[in-house]
Amino acid sequence: MKINDVIKYLDKRFPIELASEFDYPRVGFNIGNVNNQLTKVMLSLDLTKEVVLEALKMGCNLIITHHSYLFDPLYKIDFSLNRGEIIGLLYENEVSVYSMHTNYDVGVGGVNDSLAKMLNIKNIKIINNEIKANNFLRYGNIKPISFKNLINEVKKTFNLTGVRAVGKLDDIVKTIGIVGGSGGHKEDLENALTSEIDCYITGEIPLNIAIDAQNANLKLIEVNHGVEKFAFDYLKIDLEIDLKLQEKVFITTINTDPLITI
Structure with missing residues (x-):
């Protein structure tokens, strides 16, 4: 090959x-x-x-x-x-x-599909059900959970020492959406609001977007940009099966994201 x-x-x-x-x-x-x-x-x-x-x-x-x-x-x-x-x-x-x-990020089985699976989102949805450029958001229902417990689950799932969040910790969350990497742009917030989710999870959220989300009663969880790396767990399996590359595909053990939350 x-x-x-x-x-x-x-x-x-x-x-x-x-x-x-x-x-x-x-x-x-x-x-x-x-x-x-x-x-x-x-x-x-x-x-x-x-x-x-x-x-x-x-x-x-x-x-x-x-x-x-x-x-x-x-x-x-x-x-x-x-x-x-x-x-x-x-x-x-x-x-x-x-x-x-x-x-x-946007392809079938790519970054955002993979992260949504890790968060156990049921019946993962895409805006307008269309795979296309810039259509990053994946969203859907989860088992109802308090916002505080959801934060802890996100930290555990992505092996994070901490996150930043916007919202009341005792509120119940039933629907979530995620964009891996840098999803704190105005258009990302608009997509999250359009999808009518309870909580939006992404990285690199600026202050003005956090305030806008709070005013719209949208909860936020800000994770490290580097959580995207977990998508490779799925790609590794696909390469091994589809191209018969068993024992020939490795995920680096090097953590290339230098940012940590203490």
Whole structure:
């Protein structure tokens, strides 16, 4: 099997047409040689030197990331600096990198579908029932629970030391929605309100959005951006089954999200 066989599979499942406009030049095959024979695959939220070294140790020559390493243009490559050093390691060891970002967020079985499953949302819904670019929200019913207990369940599910929240802790929550990553934009809040959920879970919520949610009686739970990494648990299984890559797909043990709540 060649690296290109894995890429074709991912391109079909999470086509670039599902990516947000800003993502178009960034998603897809980033670095390497698609014609090389595949050895093993490493899955990682981000690409860091530690992730590359782990991939080399495990014998992987394809790294699949959620966040593109080449998100911002590179005008100079200095192998003595971090970003250049990583590129040098990839080149010297013929390791390829493939990234899928917002197309993976919205695609069937992607980030937000996976996170919704982890939260035990029943009959997961999508606005207008349409898989398309920028349609990130997944929402639906859960077993009725107090907001305080829901917060604790979210922390436990995503292995978080803490979260930020908006809402009365004793209120009962029956419907929730989630957007992995950065879902604190005005349009995200509008989608959450349109879906008529009791609680919206996402990352990177600014103060003005929190105030607007409070005024609209919408509860919020702010989680780390890095909870997106849990979607790889599902992708690993899919790759192993669909491409017969048993014992050849690994999820990095490196935590690439440096932010913690104390």
